[in-house]
Amino acid sequence: MNASGRHPASPAVSFAVLLLLFALVLFGGSAALAVEDAASADAPSTAAAAVVGNPSGEYLLHVGDRIRLWVWGEPSLTTEVAVMPDGTVSLPLVGTLYLLGKSVPVATKEVEEACGRYLKDPRVSLSCIPQAPLQVYVQGSVSSPGPVAYDPRFRLLDYLGQAGGPTTGADLSNVVVTSVSGARVGSTRLDLGAPLRADAAPAAGAPDPSVGADTANPVLSPGDTIWVGRAVPVAVIGAVRNPGAIDYRQGLRLSEYVSLAGGPTVRSDLGRSLLRHTKDGVTTSRKLDVGAALTNPNTLEFDPVLAPGDVLTVPEKFLAEGLNWSDVLRAVTAGVLWWDR
Numbered sequence: 001m002n003a004s005g006r007h008p009a010s011p012a013v014s015f016a017v018l019l020l021l022f023a024l025v026l027f028g029g030s031a032a033l034a035v036e037d038a039a040s041a042d043a044p045s046t047a048a049a050a051v052v053g054n055p056s057g058e059y060l061l062h063v064g065d066r067i068r069l070w071v072w073g074e075p076s077l078t079t080e081v082a083v084m085p086d087g088t089v090s091l092p093l094v095g096t097l098y099l100l101g102k103s104v105p106v107a108t109k110e111v112e113e114a115c116g117r118y119l120k121d122p123r124v125s126l127s128c129i130p131q132a133p134l135q136v137y138v139q140g141s142v143s144s145p146g147p148v149a150y151d152p153r154f155r156l157l158d159y160l161g162q163a164g165g166p167t168t169g170a171d172l173s174n175v176v177v178t179s180v181s182g183a184r185v186g187s188t189r190l191d192l193g194a195p196l197r198a199d200a201a202p203a204a205g206a207p208d209p210s211v212g213a214d215t216a217n218p219v220l221s222p223g224d225t226i227w228v229g230r231a232v233p234v235a236v237i238g239a240v241r242n243p244g245a246i247d248y249r250q251g252l253r254l255s256e257y258v259s260l261a262g263g264p265t266v267r268s269d270l271g272r273s274l275l276r277h278t279k280d281g282v283t284t285s286r287k288l289d290v291g292a293a294l295t296n297p298n299t300l301e302f303d304p305v306l307a308p309g310d311v312l313t314v315p316e317k318f319l320a321e322g323l324n325w326s327d328v329l330r331a332v333t334a335g336v337l338w339w340d341r
Contacts, residue, residue, distance in 0.1 A: 058103035061100055061128060062100070063085050064082060066128070067081055067126060067127070069081070069125070071123065072123040073123075074119065074122070087099065091114075094114035100180055100223075101223060104126060107128075108126040135149060135223070136226065137223075137225040138162070139226065139227045141167045141229065142163040142165065142167060143167060144164035149162075150221075156192075157192070159220065160192075169248055170231060171248070175227070176188070176189050176227045176229070179220070190216060233246055233247055234246050234312070235310070236314070237311065238268070238314040238315055238316070239267055240262055244261070253304065255298075255303045265316075267317055269316060269317040270289060273289065273314045274288070274313045275310060276311040
């Protein structure tokens, strides 16, 4: 017994205490590593996030993903909702918010700010349960519109091919790509006439052939939408058998549209035909010899490929075949008599 009245610790007791401390350190460190590993398993990997096309490496919300919302002290606001096709979610109290293409931290901040209009200093917890597979959406004038599985090797034209390709009435000069992630967030209008008509004669509104693949045929990101417009009909009017509007067909030439309009009449003046083309609000006109196009089909000089919205006018001859001077005299006499009434 020492001066304080306590018994000194025996060597056995000291060893047991040291052994206990060593066990705590060993198993405590293992437990910490297990927690860290579990957290790593729950979080999306950087590689998986990078596939989404987000430079920051964070997962971005897609259509179909489910969102869990919890507001501290407000159990009535706890909910689980899905990202709708229009990119919105409907939440209690705050209503509809557009969250498509946003990371979870950004979405959390926006929900918190929205709740702040009704609650004082709200604390929001938001988590995402990915549901939707990575897809690119192809809409408009394609054979099989709908979602196409995302493939990082694909470019825009590859996705169009997966959707069955453009229809005959598609306007390839009016293709809009809308991106919700990556470096091209927003909508971009593209002219695909050059890459899809590489072997065809250029139309009146054909794109610059010097446009590179990265511009005319870009790599897309998951969630991007491709919209292919429907072409404005081509009009063939005047001295043809069936004048009127004709559905635009990709690559069709002037002679083919005249044939679809029933061909010229006996009174048509083919050499004075007029072709009007409108692009970006500017209309230009040029004279054409439809007779040369019909006798020299599939030639660039005489038989050009027409563009959506082109208007071809075939005038009548003053003295056409079958019209003699007596017909002209009767017409003039009838006009004079009408004028004197």
